[in-house]
Amino acid sequence: MKLLRFGAPGSEKPGLMDASGQIRDLSGVIADFDAAALSPDGLARLAALDTASLPVVPADTRLGPCVPRPSHFIAVGLNYVDHAHESNMPIPSEPIVFSKAPSSLSGPTDPVLIPAGSQKSDWEVEIAFVIGTPAFRVTEAEALDHVAGYCICNDVSERSYQLERGGQWLKGKSLPTFGPVGPWLVTRDEVGDVQNLGLWLDVNGERRQTGTTSVMIFGIAHLVSYLSQFMRLEAGDIVTTGTPPGVGMGMKPPMFLKAGDVMTLGIEGLGEQRQEVREFA
Template identity: 55%
Template sequence: MKLVRYGAAGSERPGLIDASGQLRDLSSHIESLDAAQLTHAALEALRAIDPETLAPVEAGVRLGVPLAGIGKIVAIGLNYSDHAAEAGLPVPQEPIVFMKATSSLSGPNDPVRIPPDARKCDWEVELGIVIGKTARHVSRETARQHIAGYVLVNDVSEREWQMERGGTWDKGKASDTFCPLGPWLVTADDIPDPQNLAMWLRVNGELKQSGNTRTMIFDCETIVSYCSRFMTLHPGDVVITGTPPGVGMGMTPPQFLAAGDTMTLGIDGLGTQTLRVEAYEHAAQEA
């Protein structure tokens, strides 16, 4: 099942994608697509709805972040050995954990804005795990019971702020628009093997990243179990699982994003994103 939120930013409505690819409105059944809809019972109720009874939505409507009220975004670094090599860093013996701010969330086709004074903005296609059941000190063997589904994520990063400014990685990961998420939340039953998903990213049409989740150092169940030892994972939390090689920082010479660039990216079964890069001063500013 592919669940979405669509409409203007701040006014999104719940929807689903039917078997033909048609977006249909779910607001006659639920008010919002949020953590309350991620329980086993709630997802079963949504699966029982005949999509033909739902009003179709016109093509071209904006898609938002496919889940409202995300509580936290937990991220795993250097989770592909070849990406660690291109970054010049050792393969981690345990998952590297950092956080992305929820204020960095944006829709799957919304602009990515380069912050003032940023010089080394980079791309990272990643698989995201959506938590559906509270996970606290769970075993790897039971971890999948706590996963509601999966999403496509671009872990946009400012490498100077991440690597050269001291402290943790978080400040290079947390800027507004640095976490495009979606287009869909795909429920776990539709992704029987999350460790065999092809993934790719292009910048201005040029292929930069091409990989597969089977080369992750720590798989999804291990990541959920590991993170649950250090923090409680609540329904609606998102855990992003690392990126394959091909990021701009690892190229010779390094390549970074500039205003006017376009990123396109995708993961098998999870849809695609198209992201125009803008300079911050060209973006609409909040009062």
Template identity: 60%
Template sequence: MKLLRFGESGYEKPGILDDNGDIRSLEGVVHDIAGDMLDVSSLEKIKALDLSTLPLAPKGTRIGPCIGSVGKFICIGLNYSDHAAESGMTLPDEPEVFTKATSAICGPDDNIIKPKNSTKMDWEVELALVIGKEASYVTEQEAPAYIAGYCVCNDVSERSFQLERGSQWDKGKGCDTFGPIGPWLVTSDEVGDPTNLDMWLEVNGKRYQNGSSRTMVFKPAFIVSYLSQFMSLQPGDVISTGTPPGVGLGQKPPVYLNAGDNIQLGIEKLGIQKQTVTALTNIM
């Protein structure tokens, strides 16, 4: 299933994509695409619906973040061998963990705001997973049962904030609009093997990232198990699992985002995002 949220920012409604690519409303079936409805029984209830009986969303409706009320937005850095090489960084012995502020979350096609004093704003197409039930001290073998599904994430990063303003990456990762997720949450049964998905990203029509989750070092099941040793993971938590090569920082010379730039990115089976960079001074 492809679950999504649509409508005005802050007032999104739950929805599902039908076989014709049309958005059907799940209002009255679930209150939101959020933590407490991501368990197996709730997903099975939705799966059993006759989608043709559900109302269609208005044409041209905005697509919101595919998950609402996210409690934790966790990211894994340097998790692709070829990306670590282009960044000139050594692969970590254990997952490199940081967080993005949940206030960074936005819709997949919303504008990305370039922050004040930003000089090195970068892109990262990433495979994100969403937790479906509470996970605490789970094994790697058990972990897949705790993953409700997967989605596209653009881990937008301000490299000068991230790498030149002290030792904490969070400052360059959590700015408003730096976490587009969606367009939809694709349930695990429909994704199949998450470690064999093509991934790409273009800026102004030029393809910079053209990779695959095959080069991921720490796989989704291991990541869930690993994180659950340090914190409980709650339904609706989002974990973004790293990026393949081709980020702006890795270009020679580096290439960074500016107001007016157009970004498109996608992951096989998970959909496409389209964003425009907007200067903060242009935001009403």
């Protein structure tokens, strides 16, 4: 299934994309994609619905984040060898883990708002997974059983805040709109081999990033198991798993986002996003 949320910011309703590409309203069935809906039983109930009986949502309706604001919005850094090289950082021996503020979450076509005068705002196409069943100290063999599905995340980053202001990376990762996810959450059963998906990102129609999840340093099963050693992952938590090479920071000379730029990005089987860059005061 392709699960999504639609409507005005803060008032999104749950929906799904049917086989013909129409958005169907699930708000008469569930209130939102909460822990019950994302559990294996909850997803099975949604999969058994007669989608033709559900109300059709107009095609031009705004899509919000594909899951509600999570308790944790976790990110993994330097998870592709070539991205570590372009960042002039060592290959990690264990996953580099940091947080994005849950308030950074935004929809897949919402504008990305960068600080006025920002000189180093950057793009990062990533595959993210959403937890469906709580995970604490799970093995790698059972890890994917705890995943509800996968989606695209643009891990927008203000590099001067991230790398030049001391402390933790989350300062450069957490501004409002710096976490577009969606357009939909694709359930695990429809994704196939999650470690063999192509990723891409363009800025103003020019290709910046091309990659594949097959060369991630730490695969998704490993990440679920690894993170669960340090925390209890809850249903609805989002974990975005790192970006392939081609970020603005790694270009020679570096190139960063400015107001008016348009990012388009996608992952094989998971859809596409589009964001226009704007400034906020």
